[in-house]
Amino acid sequence: MAQRKDMRRDDLIVPYSPPKNEKEDVDMQSTMASTLPMAAIFTRNKLIGWTSVLFAIQAWLSETPASKASSTTPAIMSFGMAMMGVGVAYLPLFLPPAAGGVGQATPAGAAAPQAA
Template sequence: MASSAKKDMRRPDLIVPYQEPSLGKPGENVEFSSTLSSTLPMAAIFTRNRYIGWASVVFSVQSWLGESEETTKNTSTPGYFTIGMSLMALAVTYLPMFLPPQGPRAATGTEAPAPVPPA
């Protein structure tokens, strides 16, 4: 059997026409970029991952520059606040480099090796 000779199994009565999704109410429009710009700084602080910290800075600047007048009216936090949070998260990720942790378990890797017991 050739492929052109196969019977078309599509049924015209099951075709559903495309309907564009409604935007809903103006205040309900949640933007994914603003969600990322507010949650990535927290993830960077908790994990102390510098890559996530830099990504949070990029996403927060991008969402601040992409704000429209309607989103500034509907959001409770201004865009520059998310930039400040992401910069603070980035500073927290680099903090152990400038202020190393102190304490009995804080090993620097430069101390002498452990003594070898005599055989």
């Protein structure tokens, strides 16, 4: 077999350089501080609500001027959302649901209304 000539030219080689990130990497702490309050509101879970408060306080205390400039929402807003999540979780204690509402059983002494 005849050897083939290498047609590649050394002067056309371009070294690889990784692309520069235009945006900073996603901060997982602020992501958790913003999504946990929503989970607490939807599920009315007190444990998730208090966990979101802890994450929000930690994000608020570790906020730097550089992170303030690059973030879309301030950490104080995450703290406010976390407190709202805890408030929604404890809402049935202060505003109990009405008896006999949709999907609720009637009290034992009261008879269910009958259709005529």
